[in-house]
Amino acid sequence: MSHLELTGLSKSFGTTKVLNDVSLSVRNGEFLTLVGASGCGKSTILRVIAGLEPQDSGTVQIGGRGVDHLRPKQRKVAMVFQSYALYPHMSVAENMSMPLVMQRLNLAERLPLIGRLSANCRRVMTEIAAEVDAVAKQLQIEALLTRKPAQLSGGQRQRVALGRSMVRHPDVFLMDEPLSNLDAKLRVHMRAELTDLHRRLGVTFIYVTHDQVEAMTMSDRVALMDEGRIVQLGTPSDLYHNPSDLRVARFIGSPQINIVSGTTTAQGILVGEALLPIAVSSPAGQVVSVGLRPEALSLDPVAGQPNLAARLTRVENLGAELFLHFVLQESGAPLVLRATLQDYERHKARLNSPVALGVECARALVFDAAGHRVDQASRAALRLEVPA
Amino acid sequence: MSRxxxxxxxxxxxxxxxxxxLLGAAFILLPFVWMLLTSIRPASEVFTAGFNPIPSRLAAGINYSEALTKSPLLQYMLNGVFVCAGILIIQLLVAIPGGYALAKLSFRAQPVIFGLVLFGLTVPVQVTALPIYIALAKLNLLNTYFAIMLPFFLSVFGIFLFRQFFKSFPQEIxxxxxxxxxxxxxxxIRIITPSAVPAIAAFAVFSITSHWNDLYWPLIVTTSADHATPPLGMMIFRDQETGSNYGALMAGAAIITAPLILVFLFAQRQFVRGITMTGVK
Structure with missing residues (x-):
């Protein structure tokens, strides 16, 4: 069993607090993603789990056992780095066999040349070569085993780095932005391969990325981090549809969520001249941010529902769908609307012409000045659980 | 402006x-060329030839054979090889781990130790010569290879150079x-050193040239020809055997300079890479 438990982790570099009382519980076999802007502390968490950097306070438990006093190699974790971190002067096969060599041979047997004299060493080396071959086959890199890292493409290096982490059969895989050095097409491909690998191995993955698409598409759960704290932990659909904080709403989703400012009244929220009938917990007269996902807006205003007066400024055609960019007539705030090609053609909206946009108030997310979610009425109803 | x-x-x-x-190269190379020209001139022409570069009669055979036979030149060179190799090996054994620790490990005393290394760079060898000489004399170790090598085992320059080189080595690896x-x-041993070949080559060139050419320290701690390194040997040779036979003397000088040139030609590419990669210049 290899569930992972972080309790009250804190870490500072000089005067900057990189981790601020982070607690996190990762289930056995779960794919958990830490996502956030650069500098939010997500990579530091990985290095603390791996034992590469000591925390100032807090504990790390893997499989129910405290590992804080253990050296990195004793923690049964493997890590894949953004730069792949392959040993440049060793062949692919040597790179992949290193973790096993270090694990199974003693210090004397590891000595170059002299070690080879021992029969045990030769036997172990043959075993290791067989295991490396098997992993290489799984990753389809068996043809590359004799090459040096410099002779490999980015995608191939990525696979070798994965292979090196797999040979040891670790309890936990730690991945530090492993796809960010790949080109866009390969990244999409490797995303699928990584989720596939996770399913096959059934081992706990902790995945760090700044790319919300990776977080949304690959993970069982996502922890969004900001300034050394976990802002929200939940399923991808939780974070998208039911963010607890304005930072989460802004970070997750592409195109970004539309934020318009409004004022609370007894009847709802006043945005410009439109009154959106949304119940909020804050008192009347407060300035709030109303978050509207691009699909919560429509070109068809519903009778009796409020609409927003806007002007079309730009059309992005993605083929199957379009992103229509508007500005609000009154405030000039930008809005993006997700529309199907049919909707767009039916409406024949022209650039710079005024349009009334329908608002699906049930999907609106309201945040107070501090960024906390305040529309409690819509909160429970909107939760979409993805079947396990 | 037109093309x-x-x-x-x-x-x-x-x-x-x-x-x-070309001017700079000529300035630096001229003494060297003069050495080679003198080494093939007959003794009578050494002072009379003026600036005429071409000798009237080739005396290379006489000069070089005299240099090789009348003095134990090969012995001196062997001493030089032994001393330089000994110094270089110990320097690397000290400087590579030292440079790694200063570049990649974090420990409380690190800034202080690095400061001391930088301070060590400013201390000339002459300052420590007397105490080391006295210690060696008291231990009865004068006139040994060990005495010639001892002060150079710990090279702060080497530690500094390798620290600069390792600084740029990826932390993720x-x-x-x-x-x-x-x-x-x-x-x-297995990760850092194989990647440091250019730095090792650069450092080896620095180390070997300076200790092969060193006259000051061997002159202090050895008096015998048995342990004399090439420059000291040349001095003994001049004093004892040849007197004023400058042709043979220059032939000897040419012979002892040759290995250095070979070493540099051999390590040139790595040397330049090492220098540019470490930022030591």
Whole structure:
């Protein structure tokens, strides 16, 4: 069993607090993603789990056992780095066999040349070569085993780095932005391969990325981090549809969520001249941010529902769908609307012409000045659980 | 400006810069060329030839054979090889781990130790000569190879150079190695050192030339020809055997300079890479 438990982790570099009382519980076999802007502390968490950097306070438990006093190699974790971190002067096969060599041979047997004299060493080396071959086959890199890292493409290096982490059969895989050095097409491909690998191995993955698409598409759960704290932990659909904080709403989703400012009244929220009938917990007269996902807006205003007066400024055609960019007539705030090609053609909206946009108030997310979610009425109803 | 004038401008510019470089090269190489010319001149012409570069009669055979036979030149060179190799090996054994620790490990005393290394760079060898000499004399170790090598075992310049080189080594690879179970010493031996070949080549060139050519320290701690390194040997040779036979003396000088040139030619590419990569210049 290899569930992972972080309790009250804190870490500072000089005067900057990189981790601020982070607690996190990762289930056995779960794919958990830490996502956030650069500098939010997500990579530091990985290095603390791996034992590469000591925390100032807090504990790390893997499989129910405290590992804080253990050296990195004793923690049964493997890590894949953004730069792949392959040993440049060793062949692919040597790179992949290193973790096993270090694990199974003693210090004397590891000595170059002299070690080879021992029969045990030769036997172990043959075993290791067989295991490396098997992993290489799984990753389809068996043809590359004799090459040096410099002779490999980015995608191939990525696979070798994965292979090196797999040979040891670790309890936990730690991945530090492993796809960010790949080109866009390969990244999409490797995303699928990584989720596939996770399913096959059934081992706990902790995945760090700044790319919300990776977080949304690959993970069982996502922890969004900001300034050394976990802002929200939940399923991808939780974070998208039911963010607890304005930072989460802004970070997750592409195109970004539309934020318009409004004022609370007894009847709802006043945005410009439109009154959106949304119940909020804050008192009347407060300035709030109303978050509207691009699909919560429509070109068809519903009778009796409020609409927003806007002007079309730009059309992005993605083929199957379009992103229509508007500005609000009154405030000039930008809005993006997700529309199907049919909707767009039916409406024949022209650039710079005024349009009334329908608002699906049930999907609106309201945040107070501090960024906390305040529309409690819509909160429970909107939760979409993805079947396990 | 037309393309033609642009091209002439560039031609003139490159001619001027080449002229400067040639001038500099001539300035540095002239004594060397003179040494080679003198080494093939007959004794009678050494002072009378003026600046005529071409000797009237080739005396290379006489001069070189005299240099080789009348003095134990090969013995001196063997001493030089032994001393330089000994110094270099110990220097590397000290400087590579030292540089790694200063570049990649974090420990409380690190800034202080690095400061001391920088301070050590400013201490000339003459300052420590007397105490080391006295210690060696008291231990009865004068006139040994060990005495010639001792002060140079610990090269602060080497530690500094390797520290600069290792600074740019990716931290992630070291992290990966620690996760794979490498000990720190194995990281140095199996990961860091193979990547440091250019730095090692650069350092070796610096170290070998300075200790091959060193006259000051061997002169202090040895008096016998048995342990004399090439420059000291040349001095003994001049005093005892040849007196004023400058042709043979220059032939000897040419012979003892040759290995250095070979070493540099051999390590040139790595040397330049090492220098540019470490930022030591």
């Amino acid at each position: 033609a004038t642009l091209r002439t401008d560039r031609l003139i510019g490159s001619a001027v810069s080449h002229a400067f470089l 070291i992290h990966a190695a620690r996760l794979d179970g490498f000990t720190e010493l194995e990281i140095i």
